[in-house]
Structure formats: C-alpha cells, structure tokens
Amino acid sequence: MPARSLYPGLTAHLNELSTLLPAGLPERLRRRLSATTGEAAVLASRIAWEIKQPSQSAAFDRIADLASQESGHPIVQACSYADLGDRQALNRLEQARDVYAEARPQRERAWTRFLDPARMAAYRLSTYVNLGDENRVITEGQAALNALSYETDHKKIAATQPRIGDLNExxxxxxxxxxxAQRTESR
Known part of the structure; x- marks a missing residue:
C-alpha cells in the first residue's frame, strides 16, 4: 500500500496508544505498551518522511526515542537511534548497530527486520551526506553499495551512485x- 494510505490510520493508532500510557498500568504491561508505541512511532516517522513531512517525522522520532527508553526493547531502540542529520546520529548509529546485533530480528515482529546491514549502511551514508563529510561519503557510499542487491535495490543504488560520482549507473x-515506484504506487 502507498505510504499516504497508511499514514492516517497509523497516526490514529499512535494517538490511541499514547493516551493509554499514563493509565497507571502494571510495569510489565506498561513496558509492552511502550514497545508497541515505539514501533508505531518508528513506522509513522518513516511514513511521514516518505510523504515529505519532515517535521512530523522528527516528532515521531522523539516519541520513538522516549518509548524505546521506557520499554528497553532492543529493536525499538535500534530504530529510534537511526535518526539522521546531526553529530549525535553517528553515535546513535553505532549504538543501533550494537543493539541490532544483540537483537533477534527473526524472532521479533516482522517489520523490524527492515533494519538490516544494507539499511544501516544507507543511514550512515545519509548521515555523512547531511554532515557534509565528503571523504566519509565516498567510503560509506561504497559500503552501502556493497550491502545492496543489484536485483532489488534500484532506488537505493540510484541514490547512492551519484553521491560517489557514478552518474551513469x-x-x-x-x-x-x-x-x-509507478507500478507499486510507492516511493
């Protein structure tokens, strides 16, 4: 489904979850609810970014970060650490890699499997692009390309190649x- 179709329902779901958190639940249930809230916030952040609402994306990143702290859930923590664009992002990406390495994504909820080595490499590349570190852009760009599949990751390759100087590819x-994207109505 296109991101724009999922976004209204997801934000309504997130609002409902957020209203339940202060309800004085037992610790075990509160941690589970916090993990679910964090998951929803991570997804909402990604979708907001896809539909060109960066301020909403940042707000959902903050919610995901708070929920990850509250829940202690390793996958939610890894996803919330992947926010981009400032010097803290580099530390958070390292933390995310470490947390993800300890997590068991095949045993977690299905959506969490998206934070694979290729996505982490792409986050690192985007962070260095946003920071304007040209030397690291080339290094991280090559690492991102090496982690991608030429059969399925055309969008990521298309975004990475110009950053390292290969315009034709x-x-x-x-x-x-x-x-x-046109066939699937997806960015």
Missing amino acids: GITSGRQALEI
Missing part, C-alpha cells in the same frame, strides 16, 4: 526505481 538504477 545512478541514472540507470533511477529509471528502474521509477518504473517500480
């Missing part, structure tokens, strides 16, 4: 990504 992958 970026254009080719961009065309393939555009065809997929």
Whole structure:
C-alpha cells in the first residue's frame, strides 16, 4: 500500500496508544505498551518522511526515542537511534548497530527486520551526506553499495551512485526505481 494510505490510520493508532500510557498500568504491561508505541512511532516517522513531512517525522522520532527508553526493547531502540542529520546520529548509529546485533530480528515482529546491514549502511551514508563529510561519503557510499542487491535495490543504488560520482549507473538504477515506484504506487 502507498505510504499516504497508511499514514492516517497509523497516526490514529499512535494517538490511541499514547493516551493509554499514563493509565497507571502494571510495569510489565506498561513496558509492552511502550514497545508497541515505539514501533508505531518508528513506522509513522518513516511514513511521514516518505510523504515529505519532515517535521512530523522528527516528532515521531522523539516519541520513538522516549518509548524505546521506557520499554528497553532492543529493536525499538535500534530504530529510534537511526535518526539522521546531526553529530549525535553517528553515535546513535553505532549504538543501533550494537543493539541490532544483540537483537533477534527473526524472532521479533516482522517489520523490524527492515533494519538490516544494507539499511544501516544507507543511514550512515545519509548521515555523512547531511554532515557534509565528503571523504566519509565516498567510503560509506561504497559500503552501502556493497550491502545492496543489484536485483532489488534500484532506488537505493540510484541514490547512492551519484553521491560517489557514478552518474551513469545512478541514472540507470533511477529509471528502474521509477518504473517500480509507478507500478507499486510507492516511493
């Protein structure tokens, strides 16, 4: 489903979860509810970013971070640490990698499996692009490309190739990504 179709229902779900948290629940239930709230906030952040609402995305990142602290849930922590664009992001990405390495994504909820090595490499690349660190962009760009599948990751390859100077491959992958996006109504 396109992100724009999921967003209203997800934000309504998140609002309902947020109203239940201060209800004085037993600790075990509060931690589970916090983990669920964190998961919903991470998803809402990603969708808000996809539909070009960066301020909403940042607000959901803050909610995810608070919920991850409250729940102690390793996957929610790893996802919430992946917020981008400031120097803290680098530390958080390292923490996320460590937390994710200890988590068991195959035993977690299905959506958490998205934070794989390729996605982590892409987060690192985006962080260095946002920070303007050209030397690390080239290094991290190559690492991100190495972690991707040329059969399925056309969008990511299209975004990465120009950053490291390979415009022709970026254009080719961009065309393939555009065809997929148009066919699936997804960015």
